[in-house]
Amino acid sequence: MPRPAVMTLSDEAVNRVCEIMSAQEPPLAGLKVGIKKGGCAGMEYTMAAVAEVDPKDEVVERDGARVFVDKMATLYLLGSRMDYEVTKFRAGFVFQNPNQVSACGCGESVELKAAG
Template structure:
């Protein structure tokens, strides 16, 4: 059995469903990827999906579909995607165990690839 790359909180799933509903009949979900940029080196990127890429990893929760770019999978493995509304910011939040640092403004992060051997050991120990 493989690892699920990303999980969604109830709040994230609800927001994804809202985005799909507001985006018209072609909207199927959202896609999460990472790109180089920002002070810390990488940024999370979220976009609308109308035509899913069959190579992407799909996570579904209560009708909310999130696809993950395969190039980002090792950097996002074990990530919990949440949605927060605060006084200063509203948006998706990524609780990523592979994040080693973030810039002061919170727009970019430094990520390391997940250690699959360590994840397998942790999974074995839990069972």
């Protein structure tokens, strides 16, 4: 039985990841998601375009979109859903994360606990 993915991708996230991957020449391997210490709540999500795969990363693939989850972030992102939203004032990836304890008022950083 296959192991469940670390996180899932919404339809909107899949479409945006595919757009980003194919906009580069040569096309990107995918996007890498991680976390780092910072911000007023303690942690921030990170995203980077990657040309080469790190075999230590978890891979989330759906309909041509490929997202790599940094091995150091796996326990903090377990069960998360990555979405892409466009509002009147911003567009970007957002995370619905069951491991999030709180977020700062500006929405730039979060407090996360490791999955149990």
